Amino acid sequence: MPPTLDPGANAPGATDPGRIRNFCIIAHIDHGKSTLADRMLQLTGVVDPRLMRAQYLDRMDIERERGITIKSQAVRMPWTIREGERAGEQAVLNMIDTPGHVDFTYEVSRSLAACEGAILLVDAAQGIEAQTLANLYLALENDLHIIPVLNKIDLPAAQPEKYAEELAHLIGGDPADCIRVSGKTGEGVPYLLDEIVRQFTPPVGDADAPARAMIFDSVYDVYRGVVTYVRVIDGHISARDRIKMMSTGAVHELLEIGVISPEMVKAEALGVGEVGYLITGVKDVRQSRVGDTVTINNRPATEALGGYKDPKPMVYSGLYPIDGSDYPALRDALDKLKLNDAALTYEPETSGALGFGFRCGFLGLLHLEIIGERLEREFNLDLISTAPNVVYRAIQEDGQEVVVTNPSEYPTGKIAEVYEPTVRATVLTPNDYVGAVMELCQGRRGNLLGMDYLSADRVELRYTLPLAEIIFDFFDQLKSRTKGYASLDYEPTDEQASDLVKVDILLHGEPVDAFSAIVHKDKAYAYGTTIAAKLRNLIPRQQFEVPIQAAIGSRVIARETIRAIRKDVLAKCYGGDISRKRKLLEKQKEGKKRMKMVGRVEVPQEAFIAALSSDSDGKATGKK
Numbered sequence: 001m002p003p004t005l006d007p008g009a010n011a012p013g014a015t016d017p018g019r020i021r022n023f024c025i026i027a028h029i030d031h032g033k034s035t036l037a038d039r040m041l042q043l044t045g046v047v048d049p050r051l052m053r054a055q056y057l058d059r060m061d062i063e064r065e066r067g068i069t070i071k072s073q074a075v076r077m078p079w080t081i082r083e084g085e086r087a088g089e090q091a092v093l094n095m096i097d098t099p100g101h102v103d104f105t106y107e108v109s110r111s112l113a114a115c116e117g118a119i120l121l122v123d124a125a126q127g128i129e130a131q132t133l134a135n136l137y138l139a140l141e142n143d144l145h146i147i148p149v150l151n152k153i154d155l156p157a158a159q160p161e162k163y164a165e166e167l168a169h170l171i172g173g174d175p176a177d178c179i180r181v182s183g184k185t186g187e188g189v190p191y192l193l194d195e196i197v198r199q200f201t202p203p204v205g206d207a208d209a210p211a212r213a214m215i216f217d218s219v220y221d222v223y224r225g226v227v228t229y230v231r232v233i234d235g236h237i238s239a240r241d242r243i244k245m246m247s248t249g250a251v252h253e254l255l256e257i258g259v260i261s262p263e264m265v266k267a268e269a270l271g272v273g274e275v276g277y278l279i280t281g282v283k284d285v286r287q288s289r290v291g292d293t294v295t296i297n298n299r300p301a302t303e304a305l306g307g308y309k310d311p312k313p314m315v316y317s318g319l320y321p322i323d324g325s326d327y328p329a330l331r332d333a334l335d336k337l338k339l340n341d342a343a344l345t346y347e348p349e350t351s352g353a354l355g356f357g358f359r360c361g362f363l364g365l366l367h368l369e370i371i372g373e374r375l376e377r378e379f380n381l382d383l384i385s386t387a388p389n390v391v392y393r394a395i396q397e398d399g400q401e402v403v404v405t406n407p408s409e410y411p412t413g414k415i416a417e418v419y420e421p422t423v424r425a426t427v428l429t430p431n432d433y434v435g436a437v438m439e440l441c442q443g444r445r446g447n448l449l450g451m452d453y454l455s456a457d458r459v460e461l462r463y464t465l466p467l468a469e470i471i472f473d474f475f476d477q478l479k480s481r482t483k484g485y486a487s488l489d490y491e492p493t494d495e496q497a498s499d500l501v502k503v504d505i506l507l508h509g510e511p512v513d514a515f516s517a518i519v520h521k522d523k524a525y526a527y528g529t530t531i532a533a534k535l536r537n538l539i540p541r542q543q544f545e546v547p548i549q550a551a552i553g554s555r556v557i558a559r560e561t562i563r564a565i566r567k568d569v570l571a572k573c574y575g576g577d578i579s580r581k582r583k584l585l586e587k588q589k590e591g592k593k594r595m596k597m598v599g600r601v602e603v604p605q606e607a608f609i610a611a612l613s614s615d616s617d618g619k620a621t622g623k624k
């Protein structure tokens with residue numbers, strides 16, 4: 001049954017802004033945002049109980065499989081206060097579900113800018129975690145009103161009293177003001193919905209001013225083209241308007257305008273404070289940039305809304321199609337993903353070993369993994385991604401500066417200084433594991449900034465760490481050393497001069513650019529020996545001996561050898577069965593097709609993937 005919206009006073013475009021509440025749910029990962037959102041959809045009646053499925057708003061397959069939210073979602077829900085003095089008061093709630101992973105903090109901040117209030121959700125069995133704090137600070141920076149909520153009170157391990165104290169201590173106020181709910185059973189959720197209407201302030205805007213709406217998300221839909229999600233700040237956008245993008249001045253016909261509730265529902269207009277979508281039929285994804293202001297062409301606004309900070313990529317990796325003829329398809333796919341993802345950057349590059357591809361910038365390893373997976377699934381591309389690296393700044397002796405996003409750009413001449421990016425990391429851990437956490441951070445070249453007790457048994461440690469040390473397996477290590485109890489959050493800060501070197505890998509004397517890496521001097525040897533050993537196992541024997549060397553400049557630091565073999569595939573075919581022989585030869589030819597020639601050496605595609613998979617450095621994790 002398609003959702004129907006009230007055609008009366010609460011219809012989109014005609015809603016009194018005083019009835020609207022725009023809010024988001026912020027929480028540490030797994031504290032239950034999506035489950036709570038599901039309950040709200042059900043209780044407000046926008047999803048038919050028969051059509052209800054878990055994590056209704058996580059639409060991408062990857063989101064469902066991994067159980068995490070990647071893209072923000074905005075849903076319109078009607079609600080009438082059930083209890084108390086204001087019972088019967090009708091409201092329109094726009095809920096924006098936000099992702100919780102560190103890599104996607106920028107999504108959270110975009111969503112926050114479209115809200116007046118935030119529900120700070122905390123698992124009543126876990127208490128405050130690192131991202132609870134990070135998200136809370138983001139919300140406070142955006143001047144949002146906060147409602148503290150303890151979730152999962154149905155769990156036997158829940159300690160709502162204890163954590164209500166903790167929360168009240170953190171944000172100020174009375175522990176009794178923390179609302180207790182269970183997203184699973186629905187207990188307390190109707191009361192929370194009532195409180196949302198009572199506590200959050202309605203949006204304020206000038207209904208008579210020229211229209212201004214802020215783009216907080218844009219997605220490419222294969223059938224409909226670009227779908228742009230906006231929150232109207234001032235004025236009114238109606239279905240018959242021609243809209244204008246304020247950053248480019250481009251004017252577009254509107255094909256459709258509407259709200260999400262929880263599927264797309266067409267509307268006549270969107271007024272002050274409303275959240276909805278616009279479809280212009282534009283196919284070029286770069287026309288609808290997140291952070292831009294939309295106005296209408298016949299009465300344009302003169303001043304754009306303050307945009308968002310463009311998120312800066314932190315990790316770079318080369319993406320190459322396994323089949324070279326897929327290169328244009330890869331470019332197209334990246335163009336499309338870029339629309340959803342202001343943080344994704346890419347530039348064409350060529351690699352001696354891998355051919356034509358793109359150097360892509362990501363927010364972190366999970367972001368990289370997700371983009372890689374989406375390219376493979378949604379666009380049917382088979383890809384190789386090179387070892388991820390951060391951005392370095394090398395100052396040569398002649399004073400010239402080189403920004404290195406790819407190890408192959410690392411200057412070969414004399415280098416005066418190399419700078420690497422650093423982060424300020426916050427680790428929250430139970431008292432017992434402080435020693436283990438400190439040991440880990442010190443091993444990763446960390447610098448202790450400070451340490452505080454949040455409660456009798458919970459400690460906050462603050463460190464400066466090189467970004468390169470934190471992006472690979474730091475989180476896994478942290479979890480395993482603290483039996484899963486510690487949580488981590490970090491934000492980029494500055495850069496520091498470090499003792500870094502470039503390690504090259506040579507196959508039969510030829511450097512293979514795809515395997516080069518910039519690492520700290522103390523870790524160069526370990527990197528060299530690991531990759532050389534992996535490659536020895538991955539590359540089949542050839543008809544000649546193949547040395548594999550790891551080198552810093554001209555100094556070899558590790559060496560492995562693949563012994564020579566003459567592979568006579570016909571040896572087994574005694575007797576004169578010619579068709580069998582032919583079949584075997586055909587099979588061998590097939591196998592060859594999947595080989596890459598690196599100098600004279602045949603390297604199977606799988607070797608690149610397996611050697612570059614980061615298990616020597618630790619694996620990129622699905623969850624943080």
Ligand SMILES: Nc1nc2c(ncn2[C@@H]2O[C@H](COP(=O)(O)OP(=O)(O)OP(=O)(O)O)[C@@H](O)[C@H]2O)c(=O)[nH]1
Binds near residue numbers: 027031067183
């Ligand atoms: N017992 C119990 N379990 C819950 C409750 N709410 C959520 N869960 C469980 O907690 C886990 C995480 O819930 P999600 O709703 O996916 O968490 P999330 O915060 O949305 O996670 P991200 O979208 O990845 O940030 C799931 O296994 C839920 O079934 C609750 O009220 N009670």
